[in-house]
Amino acid sequence: MAEVTCDKCDKFYVDPRMLLCLHSFCLECLEKELETQETQSSLHCPSCKEKVTLTENGVSDIPRDLHKANEANIARIREKVEDADDFCDNCGKTDSTGKAVAYCIECEDYLCKFCEGKHGKRRITADHSLITIGDMSAKAYTPTSMGKFYQPQMFCQQHKAHPLDTYCKECQELICIACMNFDHDKHREQCKHIERVAKGEIESLQAYQGDIETAVASLDTAIAKCKENIEKVEARKREVDSAITNSLEQARKALLTQTEAIRFSKRAGLEAQVDQLQRVRDGLSFAFKMIADTQSHSPAHLLSTKSVLAERTENMQREYQVSNLSPSQSSKFLTDISDQPIINKIISLGWVICGGHPASSTCNAGYLPRAVVGVPRTIKVVAHDKQGKALDKGGDEVAAKLVQTVSQYPPITGETIDHGDGTYSVSVTPEAVGEHELHVTLDGLHVNGSPFKYSITNPRAPAYTALSAQYPSISTSTPYDVALTEEGHLAVAEYGCHTVSLYSVTGQKIHPFGTANSYGSGDEQFYNPSAVAIRGDLMYVCEQTNNRVQKFSIKQRAFISKFGTSGGGNNQFLNPRGICIDPEGKVFIADYGNNRIQVFNKDDSFAYSIPCQGNPWGLAFDLQGHLHVAARSLNCINVFIPDGTLVTSYGSGTISTPAGIAIDAEGYIAIGENGGYNRLWIYNPDHTPVHTLSNQFNGGGNGIACDENNSFWVADYGYNRFVKY
Structure with missing residues (x-):
């Protein structure tokens, strides 16, 4: 009986309605349920509590479950017939000749043998469905078999005489021929017979x-x-x-x-x-x-x-x-379990821990979300407990899988090394080009930030040992820095004409932010824009003379916010020259005149600063999440952990006045000199030089960006162009 009775009232369904969770209830039961709830805009299923959003008409707009309604009607008939010990409703005889032998579904009457015969001969009742009481009592009719012959025709509530024999695919509802000719005449081609x-x-x-x-x-x-x-x-x-x-x-x-x-x-x-x-x-x-x-x-x-x-x-x-x-x-x-407990510190007997908490554990996979086919990418995972404290013991199950977004190729599983101190190294080698997701898990659950979107490309051709400029270069006005958008466009900080413009890779100007040759300090006005960085839809622009940072939406082409003033305190700048963004949205800004890196949260609030001597200029994150800083007056590159710890330096004795810096998907580093020999350097991931090109710029090399094909784009301020290498 459970299939034909409402779970709310335990009676046969009356006008049942089907919720999105596929549970059905009487319309009246749903109306009563809605009255007990705080809001009338939604309803929680009485069975599974799943939320259903309602229209302005409330529960009456919930689709009718006609199948349940039909089964309930069949069950009602069956119950009535099985329990019957009645006489004919038609002739009213109460003797043996009036004993009911059949039941008419349409008339809902019991019929004796004589009236049953007459019922089938009368024109008005000849097509009625009759159930033999003896057969029903013997269970000859199952609900399924009854359902096949008992299909009562439904009529339109608006046009009472017309049956619902048409379905409108546009409106997804049953209609009659009159509805099709009037209410649905604009899309009659979508109306078909049921x-x-x-x-x-x-x-x-x-x-x-x-x-x-x-x-x-x-x-x-x-x-x-x-x-x-x-x-x-x-x-x-x-x-x-x-x-x-x-x-x-x-x-x-x-x-x-x-x-x-x-x-x-x-x-x-x-x-x-x-x-x-x-x-x-x-x-x-x-x-x-x-x-x-x-x-x-x-x-x-x-x-x-x-x-x-x-x-x-x-x-x-x-x-x-x-x-x-x-x-x-x-x-x-x-x-x-220790064998030598300290009596006054019982807890020091030993330790029992659960292991790392996935959502609190971190990895450096998001700093440079690109990789190259056939080149292993090694990721560092640091396990933390639920309170965010780094663990100093290993033993967790850390894994990584590289999953192609649209292909049916099986995922690539990485190899994990447990260092025993709460840190892990996971190496995965891409096998195919295209968009991927990198899933980094601890005990089967994603670590913080996972899954990471990754773009996989083929190795660079030609190699960096054969590096050369790819002419013709693209003309612009006094470019100081360049960055790549998600769509592959170039965002160029045009220092001298006080604009930041979007260009296609073929040199077509798509959109300028700011007004050319008109400087100012208002919103979306620039005074010597010196650096630009992009993360997703957000574009950050440093201004050297206004000593501030403006934030824009690239898709909306709209100003969002600004921060910074002139000075030497927190959230104050003196000639900011470089900018980059980490995977969490933190913004790192090279405060050139104050010899420091200032770090800001994604809500523009000040986070902390990193002392950095040598007039810091260009900034870039490597594959391990280390921050490379071009120290212009020290003629070297300093490498920091993002918390401000200096790891190493390189380039001293070879590089002169470094300014722009960028790192590709294999870890190769491009460094542009601003003055002196105006060279472009390429360094190995191990910080040793690979190749150099002399006299490439005229006071340029200020800003460098790497595209998805591992080509470097360099802003050449003196020659009013940006060049692809």
């Missing part, structure tokens, strides 16, 4: 079944793995319990408290994951059954629920695709 439409819709719904079967199988496997890990967690807990018990009794309770907390956390996480996966599985299985049942539906019943069924199936498939099919918690507990 028999014709239903056949195609059944096929389109059945196409989901293969994907659902695959998804359900994967979910079953994932659920089994999670349950297996639950058992392993319990088993490991018992092992730890035994180890601790065999140690000094004074420390046992303290360590077991830690262990119990971890066990509870892991189990809760895994059980929550099982519940989530089970819910997705149940939803897909339910959708699968509903699609299978459509074969016995009438066209009207099918089309009344098709859009909800298809939408629910697609929603559940999307939820399945983003579901984590690996256990969210590993089964291990890391332990260290």
